[in-house]
Amino acid sequence: xxxxxxxxxxxxxxxxxxxxxxxxxxxxxxxxxxxxxxxxxxxxxxxxxxxxxxxxxxxxxxxxxxxxxxxxxxxxxxxxxxxxxxxxxxxxxxxxxxxxxxxxxxxxxxxxxxxxxxxxxxxxxxxxxxxxxxxxxxxx
Amino acid sequence: xxxxxxxxxxxxxxxxxxxxxxxxxxxxxxxxxxxxxxxxxxxxxxxxxxxxxxxxxxxxxxxxxxxxxxxxxxxxxxxxxxxxxxxxxxxxxxxxxxxxxxxxxxxxxxxxxxxxxxxxxxxxxxxxxxxxxxxxxxxxxxxxxxxxxxxxxxxxxxxxxxxxxxxxxxxxxxxxxxxxxxxxxxxxxxxxxxxxxxxxxxxxxxxxxxxxxxxxxxxxxxxxxxxxxxxxxxxxxxxxxxxxxxxxxxxxxxxxxxxxxxxxxxxxxxxxxxxxxxxxxxxxxxxxxxxxxxxxxxxxxxxxxxxxxxxxxxxxxxxxxxxxxxxxxxxxxxxxxxxxxxxxxxxxxxxxxxxxxxxxxxxxxxxxxxx
Numbered sequence: 001x002x003x004x005x006x007x008x009x010x011x012x013x014x015x016x017x018x019x020x021x022x023x024x025x026x027x028x029x030x031x032x033x034x035x036x037x038x039x040x041x042x043x044x045x046x047x048x049x050x051x052x053x054x055x056x057x058x059x060x061x062x063x064x065x066x067x068x069x070x071x072x073x074x075x076x077x078x079x080x081x082x083x084x085x086x087x088x089x090x091x092x093x094x095x096x097x098x099x100x101x102x103x104x105x106x107x108x109x110x111x112x113x114x115x116x117x118x119x120x121x122x123x124x125x126x127x128x129x130x131x132x133x134x135x136x137x138x139x140x
Numbered sequence: 141x142x143x144x145x146x147x148x149x150x151x152x153x154x155x156x157x158x159x160x161x162x163x164x165x166x167x168x169x170x171x172x173x174x175x176x177x178x179x180x181x182x183x184x185x186x187x188x189x190x191x192x193x194x195x196x197x198x199x200x201x202x203x204x205x206x207x208x209x210x211x212x213x214x215x216x217x218x219x220x221x222x223x224x225x226x227x228x229x230x231x232x233x234x235x236x237x238x239x240x241x242x243x244x245x246x247x248x249x250x251x252x253x254x255x256x257x258x259x260x261x262x263x264x265x266x267x268x269x270x271x272x273x274x275x276x277x278x279x280x281x282x283x284x285x286x287x288x289x290x291x292x293x294x295x296x297x298x299x300x301x302x303x304x305x306x307x308x309x310x311x312x313x314x315x316x317x318x319x320x321x322x323x324x325x326x327x328x329x330x331x332x333x334x335x336x337x338x339x340x341x342x343x344x345x346x347x348x349x350x351x352x353x354x355x356x357x358x359x360x361x362x363x364x365x366x367x368x369x370x371x372x373x374x375x376x377x378x379x380x381x382x383x384x385x386x387x388x389x390x391x392x393x394x395x396x397x398x399x400x401x402x403x404x405x406x407x408x409x410x411x412x413x414x415x416x417x418x419x420x421x422x423x424x425x426x427x428x429x430x431x432x433x434x435x436x437x438x439x440x441x442x443x444x445x446x447x448x449x450x451x452x453x454x455x456x457x458x459x460x461x462x463x464x465x466x467x468x469x470x471x472x473x474x475x476x477x478x479x480x481x482x483x484x485x486x487x488x489x490x491x492x493x494x495x496x497x498x499x500x501x502x503x504x505x506x507x508x509x510x511x
Contacts, residue, residue: 001400002394002397003387003396003397003398004384004395004396004397004398004400005396006400007400007401008400011375011400011401011402012310012359016454021400038222039224040225040226040227040228041193041221041224041225041226041227041228042226042228042229042230042383042385043225043226043228043229043230044194044230044232044233044330044383044404045230045232045319045326046232046233046235046434047231047232047233047234047235047406048344048432048434049235049305049307049430049432050410050430050431050432050450051319051322051340051412051430051432052319052320052321052322052430053322053324053340054232054322054323054325054326054341054343055326055340055341055342055344055345056190056326056328056330056341057233057345057348057406057434057436058189058192058193058194058345058349058436059192059193059194059221059226060193060194060230060383060401060404061193061194061195061196061198061224062227062228062375062401062402064227065503069184075143075387075388075399076203077228077385077399077401078401078402079194079383079401079402079403079404080195080196080197080402081195081197081198099452107161107291108355115244115329118300119296119297121239121300122294122295122296122297122298122300123291123292123294123296124291125295125300125301126291126294126295126298127290127291128240128241128242128256128258129254129256129301131242131256131257131258132254132255133244133254133255133256133257134254135249135255136249139248
């Protein structure tokens with residue numbers, strides 16, 4: 001599974017699966033924290049819809065960590081103050097870069113959690129859709 | 141004006157700080173950060189928007205430390221932001237990817253995808269609810285359980301909906317000018333001071349981090365005749381947009397290898413503004429232009445006012461201050477305006493004494509250095 005989809009699942013899951021997968025790596029492999037989880041900023045670039053130009057919306061606080069596993073460096077970045085999750089994401093990223101055999105087995109788990117997240121969003125959206133309004137104009 | 145430093149007063153300042161602490165804690169109540177986050181989200185959103193830093197926990201901490209003072213909380217968060225390194229720039233955010241929680245139009249009753257009221261105060265009675273004086277957590281839990289149960293009853297096998305922009309439909313009808321994607325790298329006013337005349341990216345960045353009250357007041361002034369923009373709202377949408385960043389060292393740019401780092405909540409507005417355009421035959425025709433507004437969090441009034449000011453500043457007009465970019469952009473920043481006004485109460489003894497001396501000279505019938 002590619003990084004974009006993987007990180008989306010691991011972050012939107014709230015870190016439960018990330019913890020489970022990172023602990024497998026930590027148990028079976030040596031790992032080295034290159035950069036402990038630390039705070040930094042990411043500037044958000046956005047395309048406005050009036051003239052389709054780009055501008056900077058503002059910054060968002062992120063937590064970032066870098067970890068080496070099996071001679072591969074992994075990076076974990078997540079919005080907010082999330083030291084543990086950033087470290088777990090970095091370990092998982094390193095595991096994929098190192099092509100550890102465990103990552104093949106993770107595919108199914110990730111897909112299962114992705115399905116749960118998606119279904120939860122569908123339900124949330126259905127609840128929001130209850131506020132869909134149909135105004136009727138009155139005769140004057 | 142020249143400035144002269146003052147010294148001394150250490151003991152008085154320390155005693156003053158002790159009184160500040162006393163005032164914050166003398167009621168012997170503690171507001172937990174999680175309480176601010178859970179119950180005062182619009183306040184948190186406003187502080188983040190004006191500080192130009194999306195960090196809900198830090199904004200709530202700033203609100204607690206400031207005792208609820210907006211200007212102080214924004215100042216604290218801006219100051220903290222300046223201590224943090226910026227490691228990344230996001231990939232371009234497209235607001236059509238938003239998980240929409242609210243989406244309304246004042247221009248069209250029927251918009252593709254429908255209008256979603258979401259969570260809003262718009263249709264409340266604005267009567268004080270005295271039940272809140274005695275509300276209990278147990279009551280909330282029962283209500284929340286029921287709400288959750290209702291949500292779980294929905295069919296989970298449907299497709300997730302993403303909503304098209306109302307203005308895109310109008311563009312397809314040829315009612316609005318279409319623009320190609322403009323990938324000109326934006327300027328960053330936090331790295332380089334605003335220079336006049338400004339570019340569009342500078343204006344939008346300055347407006348979106350403007351003080352809510354100031355942006356709203358100037359937008360309102362334009363509506364009342366101190367400007368030439370009176371829009372109808374094409375679309376207000378609020379929800380979460382995903383943020384992605386590139387790997388800092390990998391050279392390949394496969395979009396599937398980006399890092400998703402989380403979502404931020406935003407409010408976005410497109411205002412439809414009628415303008416008279418002179419055509420080749422010298423006849424004036426009515427056309428529409430779009431004013432753009434956006435804000436961190438849910439802050440619709442500010443985003444709407446920003447869309448008015450965006451349109452004002454796109455069309456300079458010497459007669460009206462709201463069309464003057466220097467007037468608007470240099471006076472809406474919370475830290476700059478409250479900082480400057482507030483500094484007036486700090487010691488100005490030397491400069492004021494010199495002015496007093498001048499007045500005394502004049503009263504005595506003498507002349508001043510200015511003569």
